Amino acid sequence: MFNAFKKLVYLVALLCFVVLTVTGFYPLLILGRSLYGYWVMAHITAGAIFGGCLAVLAILWAERHRFSGSDWPWLQRIIRPRTESQRRPAEQFGLMQKIAFWLIMLLALPVILSIVLMMFPLFGTYGQEFLLQVHRYSSIALTLAVIAYNPFYLTMVVGKHKMQIRIKR
Amino acid sequence: MLYSHKLRYLGIVSLILGISLVCQANETEAEKVRLIGDVSSGSGATAVHNISLYDKKGFVILPEVNFNQPFSTRQSCGRCHDYETISAGWHFNAVDEEVQGGRCGQPWIYWDCSTATQIPISYRQWPGTFKPGQLGLTRWWFTRIFGRHFPGGGAGIKDNSSQPALKDRWTVSGELEINCLACHDGEASHDQAEYARQISQHNFRWAAAGSCGFASVTGSAKELPDFQEPSSQSEDAPTVFYDAGRFLPDRKVFLDIVGKVPNERCYFCHSTKIIGQEYREDVHLAAGLSCVDCHRNGLDHMIARGYEGEAPNSSKPFAASASCEGCHLGEEEASEPTEGRLGAPRPKHAGIPVVHFDKLSCTACHSGPRPRSTTFRIKTSRAHALGTYSANKSDDTLPYIQSPVFARGADGKIAPHNLLWPAYWAYLSGESVTPIAPEIVKSVAGKALYLDVELASASWPELSEETIAAVLTALSSTVAEGEAVYICGGKLYRLVEGKIIAREHDAGRPYMWPIAHNVRPAAQSLGAVACEDCHATDKAFIFGKVAIDTPLVSDKNCVRKMMEFQDGDAFYASLFAMSFVFRPWLKVAALASCAALAAVVILYAFKGLACILKVLAGENR
Numbered sequence: 001m002f003n004a005f006k007k008l009v010y011l012v013a014l015l016c017f018v019v020l021t022v023t024g025f026y027p028l029l030i031l032g033r034s035l036y037g038y039w040v041m042a043h044i045t046a047g048a049i050f051g052g053c054l055a056v057l058a059i060l061w062a063e064r065h066r067f068s069g070s071d072w073p074w075l076q077r078i079i080r081p082r083t084e085s086q087r088r089p090a091e092q093f094g095l096m097q098k099i100a101f102w103l104i105m106l107l108a109l110p111v112i113l114s115i116v117l118m119m120f121p122l123f124g125t126y127g128q129e130f131l132l133q134v135h136r137y138s139s140i141a142l143t144l145a146v147i148a149y150n151p152f153y154l155t156m157v158v159g160k161h162k163m164q165i166r167i168k169r
Numbered sequence: 170m171l172y173s174h175k176l177r178y179l180g181i182v183s184l185i186l187g188i189s190l191v192c193q194a195n196e197t198e199a200e201k202v203r204l205i206g207d208v209s210s211g212s213g214a215t216a217v218h219n220i221s222l223y224d225k226k227g228f229v230i231l232p233e234v235n236f237n238q239p240f241s242t243r244q245s246c247g248r249c250h251d252y253e254t255i256s257a258g259w260h261f262n263a264v265d266e267e268v269q270g271g272r273c274g275q276p277w278i279y280w281d282c283s284t285a286t287q288i289p290i291s292y293r294q295w296p297g298t299f300k301p302g303q304l305g306l307t308r309w310w311f312t313r314i315f316g317r318h319f320p321g322g323g324a325g326i327k328d329n330s331s332q333p334a335l336k337d338r339w340t341v342s343g344e345l346e347i348n349c350l351a352c353h354d355g356e357a358s359h360d361q362a363e364y365a366r367q368i369s370q371h372n373f374r375w376a377a378a379g380s381c382g383f384a385s386v387t388g389s390a391k392e393l394p395d396f397q398e399p400s401s402q403s404e405d406a407p408t409v410f411y412d413a414g415r416f417l418p419d420r421k422v423f424l425d426i427v428g429k430v431p432n433e434r435c436y437f438c439h440s441t442k443i444i445g446q447e448y449r450e451d452v453h454l455a456a457g458l459s460c461v462d463c464h465r466n467g468l469d470h471m472i473a474r475g476y477e478g479e480a481p482n483s484s485k486p487f488a489a490s491a492s493c494e495g496c497h498l499g500e501e502e503a504s505e506p507t508e509g510r511l512g513a514p515r516p517k518h519a520g521i522p523v524v525h526f527d528k529l530s531c532t533a534c535h536s537g538p539r540p541r542s543t544t545f546r547i548k549t550s551r552a553h554a555l556g557t558y559s560a561n562k563s564d565d566t567l568p569y570i571q572s573p574v575f576a577r578g579a580d581g582k583i584a585p586h587n588l589l590w591p592a593y594w595a596y597l598s599g600e601s602v603t604p605i606a607p608e609i610v611k612s613v614a615g616k617a618l619y620l621d622v623e624l625a626s627a628s629w630p631e632l633s634e635e636t637i638a639a640v641l642t643a644l645s646s647t648v649a650e651g652e653a654v655y656i657c658g659g660k661l662y663r664l665v666e667g668k669i670i671a672r673e674h675d676a677g678r679p680y681m682w683p684i685a686h687n688v689r690p691a692a693q694s695l696g697a698v699a700c701e702d703c704h705a706t707d708k709a710f711i712f713g714k715v716a717i718d719t720p721l722v723s724d725k726n727c728v729r730k731m732m733e734f735q736d737g738d739a740f741y742a743s744l745f746a747m748s749f750v751f752r753p754w755l756k757v758a759a760l761a762s763c764a765a766l767a768a769v770v771i772l773y774a775f776k777g778l779a780c781i782l783k784v785l786a787g788e789n790r
Binding site: 034036037038041044048051052054055058059062066067102105106108109112113115116118119120121122123124125127128129132 | 516517518519520521522523524526527738741744745748752755756758759760761762763765766767769770772773776777780
């Protein structure tokens with residue numbers, strides 16, 4: 001049940017990410033103008049949900065994405081003469097996936113904060129433009145991180161299902 | 170051989186002489202333009218004008234010779250200031266078809282309540298206005314009707330390039346020269362209302378003298394027969410009486426001339442009364458600025474109008490600095506810093522997303538009356554003859570101007586506008602509409618109209634569809650091609666089988682012109698309190714109503730939605746405005762998400778740091 005909930009949150013986040021990417025980049029890159037009209041409304045709505053989902057995923061998945069000794073065998077060899085490899089739990093994520101996960105968590109902060117701070121009467125025009133640039137570039141980095149994370153996760157999920165099918169046979 | 174050398178030498182000398190003569194001629198021409206009064210010595214003090222006055226023929230006005238002649242500004246002022254250059258200035262050049270009209274401005278409004286007419290006219294090429302000639306108004310008649318609120322020149326000067334119309338009375342009235350004193354007279358006794366009265370009496374040539382504090386004008390050219398030059402023999406002839414005490418022993422008069430035009434001079438032509446709202450002074454004027462601090466000009470009198478986009482599209486040297494951005498943010502093209510001119514503060518615009526500056530003009534938030542659910546009606550100097558002795562002080566007098574209407578301007582930005590719903594009788598041929606002069610309507614269809622009704626408030630007569638049908642029937646008898654129609658309230662009314670049919674037509678579109686005054690203080694601007702100043706379903710900026718002004722009884726109290734003038738999507742606007750109800754929740758949710766993310770990241774960062782430190786310390790776990 002709890003696993004189903006986690007997967008649901010993940011799927012909702014993924015869906016919102018797709019909406020955010022399309023609404024964020026399409027008007028700018030294809031139409032050649034800044035966000036406007038229904039694009040803005042869809043972007044803001046998806047953004048709010050995406051932020052919430054990220055927070056939930058961060059709480060639920062942080063432990064599983066924690067870096068361990070087996071992620072850095074070369075570092076282990078340098079630091080310790082004898083490396084004791086730890087038994088990998090069945091669902092342990094790979095190093096690249098962990099890196100992508102923490103990048104997502106880190107980048108989500110400026111992405112969300114830059115927009116939220118713009119909603120308060122704190123920053124003047126220059127500040128607003130600066131926050132918009134922060135949002136723009138951190139969004140690009142966040143998008144790349146999410147794209148990097150997902151193939152690994154999907155591969156892992158697919159691989160797990162294949163194993164389960166073989167065991168049943 | 171020697172002969173050919175001599176010829177060649179002669180040719181070279183002739184060429185040199187010819188070039189030097191041309192240069193001298195050009196130099197002389199340039200020197201002629203720069204009269205003594207047009208070249209500053211660099212002193213900040215205004216030159217004291219103890220000068221002789223001259224009549225239109227150039228004779229000095231002397232008590233014992235021609236004391237009953239009005240002085241001519243062309244002859245008197247023109248001796249030291251280049252009158253020809255000044256006469257090409259913005260206030261005087263409307264009749265010059267080569268002058269670019271720039272952004273649409275306030276038109277002259279030709280109105281007549283008995284024929285239910287209010288129609289915008291202008292000599293400038295402003296879309297939506299008609300040329301005075303299209304309504305049968307010659308320059309003389311234009312000056313007669315509107316000269317009360319323009320400072321002479323332009324249409325006040327007879328057009329010698331065309332045959333004068335029979336009904337013009339230039340011989341009797343004289344020309345209305347540029348009245349320099351209308352702006353530059355520093356005396357408190359200068360009476361522009363008297364100027365307007367002289368115009369109404371057809372005393373064009375005497376108007377400037379009548380308005381100044383050291384002369385009075387009696388008589389009326391209006392009472393004189395056409396084509397009779399006024400002479401002292403006629404009792405009704407206009408006559409000037411100068412205050413002899415103002416004339417110095419050397420026959421000169423002291424004129425209190427000011428270079429920096431006082432605000433009161435501008436107010437006479439550029440005042441606005443908002444019906445139902447008390448007067449609130451423009452924040453710039455309250456801060457001590459004067460009109461001409463922003464609306465500057467040089468000798469050419471090409472006064473800067475001060476709107477965004479004026480500078481790149483005009484040759485006015487002060488246009489760039491005269492706009493809102495020019496003073497408050499500095500000129501983009503300037504090689505030196507220009508921000509902060511006259512102490513203009515740099516706006517912070519805290520919390521305003523930058524997209525607003527792409528979509529809205531500065532005036533959208535800062536200018537005009539703060540919008541209410543329905544537009545105000547306003548009166549302006551030029552439309553309602555404010556400040557004149559005969560001004561109708563009723564709030565219901567024509568023409569009816571609505572304000573503020575937040576509409577998309579020619580530059581694509583939403584700005585506040587004044588709006589006039591044109592109402593006039595016209596001929597329709599195909600899709601082309603030609604207005605009919607009220608005099609023609611009266612002469613042809615007077616029986617169907619309320620010509621004998623004197624409306625004390627000079628407001629609309631109550632027109633019924635039957636009345637319109639009767640008038641159109643009468644007018645149709647005068648039409649060779651096409652048909653007679655009536656335009657009002659945004660619609661075109663045609664007579665079809667004895668019945669009135671209404672339809673949309675471009676001719677019925679309201680005429681709008683952007684407004685920039687009065688500027689409200691920053692704390693009173695839209696958005697200063699909250700985003701919901703505009704982004705709420707009960708706020709006027711998007712969801713307000715614009716009253717449709719029409720004399721047709723059946724269409725009274727009709728309104729249009731403000732967003733129709735913004736080319737916006739009504740559903741989207743409503744949806745977006747409703748979303749602001751949830752905005753506080755959005756902020757809370759976003760901040761909570763950030764807090765959770767930050768907590769997780771920091772916690773695991775510390776955990777990772779702890780692990781690293783243990784490893785480095787040699788603890789092998």
